[in-house]
Amino acid sequence: MNIIFSLLAIVILIFMAMGGAAIAGLKPVFFLVMPCGAFAVFVACFVYRILSWGRVPVPFSIPTTCGQGKSLPWIKCDNLESPPCTATVIGRMALEVLLFRSLFRNTRLYLYDNRPVYSSAKWLWFFALLFHWSMLVIIVRHMRFFIGPVTPLINSIAAIDGFFDIAIPTFFLSDAVIVMALTFLFMRRVVVPQLRYISLFTDYFTVGLILGVATTGILMRNFFPVDIEEVKTMALGWVTFVPYIPKGMSALFHIHLLLVSVLLAWFPFSKLMHMGGVFLSPTRNMANNSRMKRHINPWNAPVKVHTYEEYEDEYRDKMKAAGLPLDKE
Amino acid sequence: MSIKIPKPEEMIRISYKPPQTPWMGTPVDFRPGTWSYSGAAKNLIYLDLPNPRAWQPYEEDWKLPENWKEIIIEGMRERLDKYRSFRLFLDLCVRCGACADKCHFYIGGGDPKNMPVLRAELLRSVYRRYFTESGKRFGRLAGARDLTVDVLKEWFYYFYQCTECRRCSVYCPYGIDQAEITIMGRELLNLVGCTINWVIEPVANSYRTGNHLGIQPGGVKDMLEFLADDIEERTGVRVEVPINKKGADILFITPSGDYFADPGTYTCMGYMMLFHEIGLNYTFSTYASEGGNFGLFTSHEMVKRLNNKIYAEAKRLGVKWVLGGECGHMWRVIHEYMDTMNGPADFLEEPVSPITGTLFENARSTKMVHIAEFTADLIRNGKLKLDPVRNDHLCITFHDSCNPARGMGLFEEPRYIIKNSVRHFHEMPEDTIREKTLCCGGGAGLGNDENIEMRMRGGMPRAMAVKHVKEKHGVNRIACMCAIDRSTLTSLMEYWVPGVTVTGVHELLANALVMKGEKERTTDLRGESFKEKTDDEAL
Numbered sequence: 046m047n048i049i050f051s052l053l054a055i056v057i058l059i060f061m062a063m064g065g066a067a068i069a070g071l072k073p074v075f076f077l078v079m080p081c082g083a084f085a086v087f088v089a090c091f092v093y094r095i096l097s098w099g100r101v102p103v104p105f106s107i108p109t110t111c112g113q114g115k116s117l118p119w120i121k122c123d124n125l126e127s128p129p130c131t132a133t134v135i136g137r138m139a140l141e142v143l144l145f146r147s148l149f150r151n152t153r154l155y156l157y158d159n160r161p162v163y164s165s166a167k168w169l170w171f172f173a174l175l176f177h178w179s180m181l182v183i184i185v186r187h188m189r190f191f192i193g194p195v196t197p198l199i200n201s202i203a204a205i206d207g208f209f210d211i212a213i214p215t216f217f218l219s220d221a222v223i224v225m226a227l228t229f230l231f232m233r234r235v236v237v238p239q240l241r242y243i244s245l246f247t248d249y250f251t252v253g254l255i256l257g258v259a260t261t262g263i264l265m266r267n268f269f270p271v272d273i274e275e276v277k278t279m280a281l282g283w284v285t286f287v288p289y290i291p292k293g294m295s296a297l298f299h300i301h302l303l304l305v306s307v308l309l310a311w312f313p314f315s316k317l318m319h320m321g322g323v324f325l326s327p328t329r330n331m332a333n334n335s336r337m338k339r340h341i342n343p344w345n346a347p348v349k350v351h352t353y354e355e356y357e358d359e360y361r362d363k364m365k366a367a368g369l370p371l372d373k374e
Numbered sequence: 375m376s377i378k379i380p381k382p383e384e385m386i387r388i389s390y391k392p393p394q395t396p397w398m399g400t401p402v403d404f405r406p407g408t409w410s411y412s413g414a415a416k417n418l419i420y421l422d423l424p425n426p427r428a429w430q431p432y433e434e435d436w437k438l439p440e441n442w443k444e445i446i447i448e449g450m451r452e453r454l455d456k457y458r459s460f461r462l463f464l465d466l467c468v469r470c471g472a473c474a475d476k477c478h479f480y481i482g483g484g485d486p487k488n489m490p491v492l493r494a495e496l497l498r499s500v501y502r503r504y505f506t507e508s509g510k511r512f513g514r515l516a517g518a519r520d521l522t523v524d525v526l527k528e529w530f531y532y533f534y535q536c537t538e539c540r541r542c543s544v545y546c547p548y549g550i551d552q553a554e555i556t557i558m559g560r561e562l563l564n565l566v567g568c569t570i571n572w573v574i575e576p577v578a579n580s581y582r583t584g585n586h587l588g589i590q591p592g593g594v595k596d597m598l599e600f601l602a603d604d605i606e607e608r609t610g611v612r613v614e615v616p617i618n619k620k621g622a623d624i625l626f627i628t629p630s631g632d633y634f635a636d637p638g639t640y641t642c643m644g645y646m647m648l649f650h651e652i653g654l655n656y657t658f659s660t661y662a663s664e665g666g667n668f669g670l671f672t673s674h675e676m677v678k679r680l681n682n683k684i685y686a687e688a689k690r691l692g693v694k695w696v697l698g699g700e701c702g703h704m705w706r707v708i709h710e711y712m713d714t715m716n717g718p719a720d721f722l723e724e725p726v727s728p729i730t731g732t733l734f735e736n737a738r739s740t741k742m743v744h745i746a747e748f749t750a751d752l753i754r755n756g757k758l759k760l761d762p763v764r765n766d767h768l769c770i771t772f773h774d775s776c777n778p779a780r781g782m783g784l785f786e787e788p789r790y791i792i793k794n795s796v797r798h799f800h801e802m803p804e805d806t807i808r809e810k811t812l813c814c815g816g817g818a819g820l821g822n823d824e825n826i827e828m829r830m831r832g833g834m835p836r837a838m839a840v841k842h843v844k845e846k847h848g849v850n851r852i853a854c855m856c857a858i859d860r861s862t863l864t865s866l867m868e869y870w871v872p873g874v875t876v877t878g879v880h881e882l883l884a885n886a887l888v889m890k891g892e893k894e895r896t897t898d899l900r901g902e903s904f905k906e907k908t909d910d911e912a913l
Contacts, residue, residue, distance in 0.1 A: 047515075050515065094465075098458060098461060098462055098465070101454070101455060101457065101458040101461050101462075102456065102457075102458060103458045103459070104456060104457060104674075104714070105674075105710060105711055105714055106710050106714065107459060107551070107554070107710055108710075109540055109543045109549055109551060109780050109781075110779070110780055110781060110782055110783035110809065111544050111780070111783075111809040112783060112785075112809065113783050113784075113785045113786050114736070114782055114783025114784065115735075115736050116736050116747055116784070116786070116787065117732070117734075117736075117747060117750060117751055117754070117787070118735075120750075120786045120787065120790075123783070126783075126809070141547070141549075145547055147472075147544065147545055147546060147547050147549065148470075148472055148545075150544065150545055151472050151545060152475075152476075153475065154390075154475035154481060156386075156388060159383075159386045160838045160841070160842070161481050161834070161835050161838055163803075163805040163806075169470065169471075169472060173470070173547075237471070238391060238392055239390065239392060239471065239474055239475075239486060239489065240469075240471045240474075241392075242392040242396075242486055242492075243397075243469050243471065243474075243489065243491055243492050243495065244469060245469065245516075245517040246515050246516065246517070247516070247517065248468070248469055314507070314508060316465075316466070316467065316468045316469075319466050319548055322462055322465060322466045322548065323466070323547070323548050325458065325462055326462060326466070326548050326549040326550070327458060327459050327462075327549075328459070328543050328549035328550075328551050328554075329548070329549035333782075333783055334736075335709055335710050335713065335740070336708075336709055336713065336736055336737045336738070336739060336740040336742070337735065337736055337737070337738050337739055338738075338739055339713045339714065339717050339718055339739045339740075340713070340714045341714065342714050342715070345714065345715065348675050348678045348679045348682070349422070349679060350679055350682040350686075351581050351582065351679075353661050353683075353686060353687065353690055356584065356661050357661075359582075360583075360590060360591050363590055363591055363592050364591045364592070364660070366592060367591055367592035367595045367596075368595075369591055369592075369595060369617060369618050369660065370618050370619070370620070372690075
């Protein structure tokens with residue numbers, strides 16, 4: 046059900062874009078209002094979401110320790126899995142954010158000979174990493190549209206990305222990789238019964254949306270070229286506040302742009318916010334030093350307690366009979 | 375009431391296939407053996423908790439307050455503004471499924487709602503419905519659903535089928551911790567008086583008498599004296615039993631299970647022998663006679679109310695610092711909560727071992743040291759004479775308890791003590807130890823008899839790892855550093871791996887400990903004969 050709805054939603058979006066391409070009067074909406082509006086929503090709401098998490102206090106120090114904590118000097122502390130200070134926390138977070146350390150631990154359960162066996166299962170880690178890194182490369186490559194003279198960094202990334210030099214124009218490695226990785230992530234949801242059972246509309250829709258963006262991008266670059274100069278003039282227009290409505294844009298380009306806009310506007314309200322949230326996760330970004338350094342809870346309030354005096358009052362006779370020392374005879 | 379549970383060979387036939395009906399439309403079946411009795415009214419009343427009444431989870435009517443829904447929603451709102459972890463973990467999940475087959479209850483039972491991701495969705499779906507725009511507008515399509523009595527029952531069933539072991543959070547790419555969700559879920563349930571007696575009775579007892587079992591001051595003293603008698607019988611050495619002693623250097627706090635329930639008692643004898651041998655000036659306390667803190671399975675507020683006693687007693691007795699015994703969730707509380715909640719402990723000194731002079735830098739602020747750290751330091755500095763041959767009748771494996779493992783990072787110290795105390799030690803498979811350790815199935819207040827089927831299911835992955843080393847290396851005893859483990863692993867082993875018994879680390883140490891003035895020891899602390907020394911081993 047959720048799969049059908051999400052695919053249907055994407056099909057509707059594609060039709061909307063094709064409709065938009067056919068109506069000349071809608072050009073300013075398509076090439077200016079929609080992308081700029083989506084971007085504004087993305088930035089504003091992304092920041093808002095981060096602040097809405099950030100303003101909530103972290104009352105307790107709750108890192109999940111995945112290695113030996115700092116202890117006696119002759120016991121080796123696992124700095125990256127149980128970081129004792131800020132510098133090592135940064136190391137742990139870097140491993141997590143750049144290399145998906147935790148996902149790398151993944152195993153898969155089998156019952157073999159009436160016993161649970163945990164076999165290594167790195168596929169999710171592998172394809173998740175491929176997807177995220179190729180997404181980053183693609184975004185960096187797209188920066189050429191927003192910067193007058195293209196910086197050497199972007200060019201060199203594009204050069205590496207097109208290293209295999211297959212076909213003309215060069216087919217980018219990241220394009221192939223992202224489609225492959227997204228297909229894997231989508232299929233896994235559909236095929237694995239447990240995953241299908243937990244998946245929501247948003248899970249399929251998000252992958253489908255990004256897959257749509259990637260596919261239309263590849264089609265434009267390698268099969269149905271668009272006028273790059275026109276696109277660049279338009280994109281530069283957005284960032285320099287000199288609006289420009291490009292001419293002769295294909296329906297494909299309309300679809301690409303609409304899907305990207307939806308993705309941007311959808312981002313802050315969806316699970317995609319894990320991009321920002323991962324940095325705030327208290328089980329990962331806190332040092333395992335809570336006995337070394339007192340963590341402060343800003344709302345730490347007094348609670349009702351049972352004092353020693355009350356305890357002794359209740360048990361004085363019994364304590365006396367047992368020969369235990371008393372504060373008050 | 376005794377509850378029939380399937381035989382092991384039936385129980386191991388587990389299906390991981392999800393049901394035909396979607397999870398939101400699959401109601402809970404409170405079948406016997408899979409849930410715990412409700413909290414008794416007298417305990418709730420003693421603790422000033424809301425809605426005390428007589429009820430049981432299998433009954434249709436839970437006698438909830440009329441405005442229960444508002445109470446829960448308001449409770450959520452309050453917690454969303456107080457705990458970043460709560461808000462973040464509700465928002466962040468992408469349902470990648472990495473956590474799904476990491477939960478011991480899922481592995482042992484196959485119920486999809488025990489996949490941590492789905493157990494959290496039980497609460498997330500309600501959060502979306504009342505606190506997010508998309509949930510308010512699109513309902514089910516956005517993964518949202520109304521809060522109903524059935525949903526509340528589902529929360530109760532599954533949040534009391536989670537032992538807050540944190541294994542899922544090790545594997546989660548965002549560190550989402552089901553323990554946090556469960557803790558919050560149970561806090562919310564407590565707001566309308568839905569808790570289990572196996573949690574709330576120990577809480578009430580601990581609040582009143584100082585310990586979970588409700589033992590009054592004289593009882594604590596009798597029990598410790600009794601253990602001292604046993605020690606004398608086995609070793610010929612009379613150890614002192616200091617209680618509520620002002621002017622002691624160190625306050626020693628351990629779970630009451632250690633001095634009141636086998637096999638914990640042997641571990642407690644181990645502590646007492648060790649302290650006697652090194653001449654430690656320490657004291658037990660009857661007021662703070664509990665290391666464990668079942669407040670952690672109730673609410674943050676309750677954690678603080680119970681934990682308060684430790685610093686209060688340390689201050690009253692005028693000790694220098696506090697030493698803590700072998701316990702699991704007790705150490706989660708001490709390591710990650712105590713100083714924040716009831717500190718600063720500026721009336722105590724930075725902990726220095728009076729025997730070796732070592733400063734325990736890692737406990738500089740909290741001023742409470744784990745006994746494994748303390749003892750490992752003694753051994754390292756050559757302060758103990760150990761004869762590991764005495765433990766040759768034992769073949770040991772070590773179970774990392776969830777909380778010291780994933781809430782502390784205490785891995786090497788116990789192993790160091792064990793390796794110095796025994797000669798036959800074998801680790802269980804890598805995916806089942808250290809940070810990946812599997813729960814005993816009875817933590818977080820679930821170790822009661824009526825919940826026996828879920829305990830055996832939840833403990834199955836741990837038991838099977840023990841079975842593996844039993845068959846491979848002849849392991850006959852499993853060591854652990856947790857009072858709940860010592861109790862629940864015992865029944866778990868009887869069910870799945872007969873022939874394996876349970877021990878604390880300091881029991882092993884005490885078996886090997888050569889004491890000044892001891893008689894010739896022929897048995898271990900349990901009275902079991904040491905292995906006959908062959909010529910080869912006598913060397």
